[in-house]
Amino acid sequence: ITDFGVSGELQDELAQSGNKHTWVGTIYYMSPERVQGEPYRYDSDLWSLGLTIFECLSGRYPYTNREKSSGKKELSLWQLMRCVVEQDAPQLPKEADFTEEVRAFLATVLQKIPKNRPSATALKAHGWLD
Structure with a gap:
């Protein structure tokens, strides 16, 4: 999580150019709509946030095991x-001991359809962030 300074500069640059179709970022954390070539939207970042939290909590990336030492093919x-x-x-493993609040938070931000994701303002009121 070190790209936030770049994000601020990118935001200004995108706002000035109006080009929201630029591919910037790490493909592993791109939202479904960005992968499909749709323009960048702020709620695309919520998807990325969800994947980041998922990986921090579970210790693994949800779509593939990126650890080469595991023997699994990437x-x-x-x-x-x-x-x-x-x-x-992605969902956290059912057998893992995570609260319903964190599961609900991830389900909220990891919506495949962008308009179903909350705004950042609405997300701040989520119980898991209290």
Whole structure:
């Protein structure tokens, strides 16, 4: 989580140019709509936030095991993009001991349809953030 300074500069640059179709960022955390080539929207960041929190809590990236030492074959970039678009949104393992609040938070931000994601302002009121 070190891109926030770049994000501020990028935001200003995008606002001035009006070009929201630019591919900037880490493909692993791009939202389904961005993978499909739709313009950047602020709620795309909520998807990325959800994946980041998922990975921090579970200790693994939800779509593939990126640890080469695990012996599992990594997905190609194209396979990864298909997973992000076609698979259900990731959920924390049911057997893991996570609160319902964190599960609900992730379910809220990891909505496949961007308009179903909350605004950042609405998200601040979520119980998990209290």
